[in-house]
Amino acid sequence: METVLRTTNLNKYFYEPQPFQVLKDINLEVRKGEFLSLVGKSGCGKSTLLYLISTMDTDYEGTLEMNNTLLTGKKQNELARFRNEHIGFVFQFHFLLPEFTVLQNVMIPALKLGRYKPQEVEERAYEKLKILDVHEHATKPASKLSGGQQQRVAIARALINDPSIIMGDEPTGNLDSYNAQVVFDIFRQLTREFGQTIITVTHDPEFAANSDRIVEMSDGRIISSHPALIS
Numbered sequence: 001m002e003t004v005l006r007t008t009n010l011n012k013y014f015y016e017p018q019p020f021q022v023l024k025d026i027n028l029e030v031r032k033g034e035f036l037s038l039v040g041k042s043g044c045g046k047s048t049l050l051y052l053i054s055t056m057d058t059d060y061e062g063t064l065e066m067n068n069t070l071l072t073g074k075k076q077n078e079l080a081r082f083r084n085e086h087i088g089f090v091f092q093f094h095f096l097l098p099e100f101t102v103l104q105n106v107m108i109p110a111l112k113l114g115r116y117k118p119q120e121v122e123e124r125a126y127e128k129l130k131i132l133d134v135h136e137h138a139t140k141p142a143s144k145l146s147g148g149q150q151q152r153v154a155i156a157r158a159l160i161n162d163p164s165i166i167m168g169d170e171p172t173g174n175l176d177s178y179n180a181q182v183v184f185d186i187f188r189q190l191t192r193e194f195g196q197t198i199i200t201v202t203h204d205p206e207f208a209a210n211s212d213r214i215v216e217m218s219d220g221r222i223i224s225s226h227p228a229l230i231s
C-alpha cells in the first residue's frame with residue numbers, strides 16, 4: 001500500500017519553563033486508507049506530534065513528507081495551502097462559527113481553497129452534510145444543533161475538499177457513547193469506501209481497539225505500533 005505520511009527522526013524541544021525534549025526520534029509511516037490511533041498517557045506528546053505532522057508547527061528537527069511531498073522547510077503560505085487541500089481536521093471541540101449556518105460553516109474551507117465554483121461549493125457542502133446525516137439542519141445556525149450534531153458538521157467541514165488525510169485530536173472526547181460510535185463509524189466508512197487515511201489521538205480504548213493500528217507513545221517516543229485487536 002502507498003505511503004501517505006512519513007516522518008524521519010523527528011525531534012522537538014520546548015524551552016519554557018525549562019528546556020526539555022518533548023518528541024524523541026519519531027519515525028512514523030502511515031499507509032493510504034489506514035485508520036490509526038495514537039495513544040499514550042497524558043503528557044506523553046501525542047498532541048504535539050499531531051500538531052507537527054499536521055504542518056501547523058514547523059519548529060522541529062527531522063523530516064516530514066506527505067503525499068510524496070517534502071514539507072520540511074516549506075514556507076508558511078505553502079503549508080497553509082497544502083493543509084487546506086490535503087488535510088482535514090477534527091478536534092474535540094468543533095470550533096464552528098455559531099452565528100453562521102451549518103452549510104456556510106462547511107463551505108468555508110472550499111471557498112478559501114478556490115478550486116470550485118461557488119455553486120459547486122454549496123452542492124459539495126450539502127453532499128458532505130448528507131454523508132453525515134445532518135443535511136436537514138443545513139440552513140440553521142450552527143449554535144442550534146446538539147453537541148453530537150455539531151461534531152458531525154465539523155467532520156463534514158473537514159471533508160469538504162476531499163482531503164487524503166483526516167487528523168483528529170480526541171474527536172470523540174466530548175461526545176456521549178452514541179455519538180462517539182457515529183463518529184467512529186463515519187471514520188471507518190471514509191477509510192473503506194474512499195481510501196481516506198485517519199490519524200487520531202484518542203483516550204478511548206474501545207475506539208482504538210476498533211481502528212486498524214495502535215501507535216503508543218510514552219515520554220516522547222513511539223514505544224509500540226501494532227495492529228488493533230479487532231479490525
Ligand SMILES: Nc1ncnc2c1ncn2[C@@H]1O[C@H](COP(=O)(O)OP(=O)(O)OP(=O)(O)O)[C@@H](O)[C@H]1O
Nearest residue numbers: 014015016017022041042043044045046047048049
Ligand atoms: N507550548 C508548550 N510549551 C511548553 N511545554 C509544552 C507546550 N505544549 C505542551 N507542552 C508539554 O509537552 C508535553 C506533551 O504535551 P502534549 O499536549 O503533546 O501531550 P499529550 O500526550 O497530547 O497529552 P494529553 O493526552 O493530556 O492531551 C507535556 O509535558 C506538556 O506539558
